[in-house]
Amino acid sequence: MTILIYSLLALGIIALIFGAILGYANIKFKVESDPLVDQIDEILPQTQCGQCGYPGCKPYAEAIANGDDINKCPPGGDATIQKLADMMGVEAKPLAGTEGDDVQEPVKTVAYIREDECIGCTKCIQACPVDAIVGAAKHMHTVIEDECTGCDLCVEPCPVDCIDMLPVQPKPDTWRWQLQAIPVKQIN
Structure with a gap:
C-alpha cells in the first residue's frame, strides 16, 4: 500500500513540475498576433x-x-x-474575376456524388472543409447541397472519380430576379 502512495505522490510532483514548465513556456514564448x-x-x-x-x-x-x-x-x-x-475603409469591389461587361458572374457549383459508383473510401469526407459530405466507411456518401461551398477540394482525392461539380439549380426560396440596369435620362 505504501508503494502505491509513493508512486501516486511521485506522479503528482512530476505533473506539477511539468505544468509549471509549460506555464512558463507559454508566457515566455507567446507569439503576439496582429x-x-x-x-x-x-x-x-x-x-x-x-x-x-x-x-x-x-x-x-x-x-x-x-x-x-x-x-x-x-x-x-x-x-x-x-x-x-x-x-x-476601402471601396467594395465586385468579386475577383467578375469585373467588366463581357465577364459573366461565376456560376455557383455544388459537389454531386454519383452514389452508384461510390466505394465509400471517405477521402472526400476528409477533404471537405465544411463537412458537407456525409457517409460512412465502405458505404455510399452524399453531399448536403445547402452546406457545400463549391470549393472543389473533394474531387481530386476521389479514387474512382465519382464526384462532379454541377451548377446550383435555383429553388423557390433561393431564386432572385435578375434586374437589368435601366439608363436614367437627365432632365436639363
Missing part, C-alpha cells in the same frame, strides 16, 4: 477552400492586412467583401 489579422479572419467564412489563392482563411487575412485585395473569397461572396471594405 489584432487586425484576427478581425479579418473572423469575417472570412473559414472554409479553408483555397479559392482565393491562399492555403486558408488565416493566410488570406494576413495578406489583406498587408494590402492584398479584399475581393478574392467566392464562398464569402458580396456580404464578406462589404464587411471587409467597411472594416478596412
